[in-house]
Amino acid sequence: MVKSVVVAYALWAAGGPLGLHHLYLGRDSHALLWMLTLGGFGFGWVREFIRIPAYVSEANQDSEKDRRRPPTMVPPPVGPIRFAGQVCVGIYFGTVALIGLNSLSFFYLIVLPLCVGAGVHLVSNAGQQTSDLQKTLTACLITSPIFYGSTLSPLPISLAATITAAQHRRFKPPRAPGNKQELGPRLYRLGLAWLAFSAPLGYCIFHNTTATLYYLSDCVAALLDIFWFLPWLRSVLEYFLLMPYRMLCFVTGGGYYEDAWKKVLEILLKEYTEREEEALQVLSLEAGASLEEITHSYRELAKIWHPDHNPSKDAEATFMKIHEAYEVLLRWHRPHRFK
Numbered sequence: 001m002v003k004s005v006v007v008a009y010a011l012w013a014a015g016g017p018l019g020l021h022h023l024y025l026g027r028d029s030h031a032l033l034w035m036l037t038l039g040g041f042g043f044g045w046v047r048e049f050i051r052i053p054a055y056v057s058e059a060n061q062d063s064e065k066d067r068r069r070p071p072t073m074v075p076p077p078v079g080p081i082r083f084a085g086q087v088c089v090g091i092y093f094g095t096v097a098l099i100g101l102n103s104l105s106f107f108y109l110i111v112l113p114l115c116v117g118a119g120v121h122l123v124s125n126a127g128q129q130t131s132d133l134q135k136t137l138t139a140c141l142i143t144s145p146i147f148y149g150s151t152l153s154p155l156p157i158s159l160a161a162t163i164t165a166a167q168h169r170r171f172k173p174p175r176a177p178g179n180k181q182e183l184g185p186r187l188y189r190l191g192l193a194w195l196a197f198s199a200p201l202g203y204c205i206f207h208n209t210t211a212t213l214y215y216l217s218d219c220v221a222a223l224l225d226i227f228w229f230l231p232w233l234r235s236v237l238e239y240f241l242l243m244p245y246r247m248l249c250f251v252t253g254g255g256y257y258e259d260a261w262k263k264v265l266e267i268l269l270k271e272y273t274e275r276e277e278e279a280l281q282v283l284s285l286e287a288g289a290s291l292e293e294i295t296h297s298y299r300e301l302a303k304i305w306h307p308d309h310n311p312s313k314d315a316e317a318t319f320m321k322i323h324e325a326y327e328v329l330l331r332w333h334r335p336h337r338f339k
Helices: 005-018 020-024 028-041 043-047 052-060 080-100 107-124 133-147 154-167 183-207 209-225 231-241 243-252 260-268 274-282 291-305 315-333
Strands: none
Touching: 005 020, 005 028, 005 043, 005 052, 020 028, 020 052, 020 183, 028 043, 028 080, 028 107, 028 183, 080 107, 080 154, 080 183, 107 133, 107 154, 133 154, 274 315, 291 315
16 A cells, blocks of 8 residues: 555654654554654654655555665664664663662663663664664673663663664665555554553552652753743743643633642642651651641650760660651651742
8 A cells, every 4th residue: 555645744743753654654663662752752753854755755665676775784874863862762761760660670780771772772673774682782781780770870871782783783674575464463562562661660650659749840840940031931831831730620610720730739749658657656746747746746856865865775766767757757748849
């Protein structure tokens, strides 16, 4: 079936960041890459505006007669955009692994390098090119122990994997005539790959909802603070960031008012974790204790159990436990966040 440039552009505009146009053109690796990175972090999706005619032409070429490519023994040229994409996606996959899988055994020795290598190879496999997956993963496994335990380790691991992939780049072999797969099995494999990528991250996010909301609110505040010197731009950004909440108010019939999103966040965070409940018990407080009550209880207990005033053997350990409980409850309150 001949592919249409018009249809490809329509799918690019409607669902380009999700790779719909690549799925239409039979570029499943590229479609998966776009699904996991939202169109190459947006930059790749915009760049494809001028690349779609070439993609359609490649899709319409016959696998044996019309496709013109150098001999398979001649490697394709090194592209700086592909190289940069391999490094970025490798770091991205490594960061996701750090967030969702860091509790696994041998994480820094096996799990992290395999995740980074998978991201690098996914970019290597986009389009008509590919690389040696085994050698790419080997480079990751060799590099990983050098930076064991470092949160910055995805960067050097990704660089090593990208250089290795570039050294072993090659063209994909032509497909046999009539060897076109049905859409159903293709979507099934893409769905499994997407689920394997997103499930650990989703579990981590929902398992740590309170910490996640704190982090997201910090990110939003930091993003808006960057544009303090351009109040109008800050207002525009805030408007779009709060668009989902405005839509919710419109659908439910509720009114939108200033700083409503902060109150929504505050309500969402009014759920104690197990650690926070233990902290309340340490300070002899009840749920819903105010910041003043927490501070007062901490100071009273600190006077009693401070090692300088209490000679008992358990004084130091008890004092540290009281101090840790106080820090936990302070993080829960975050009063400055809702001013």
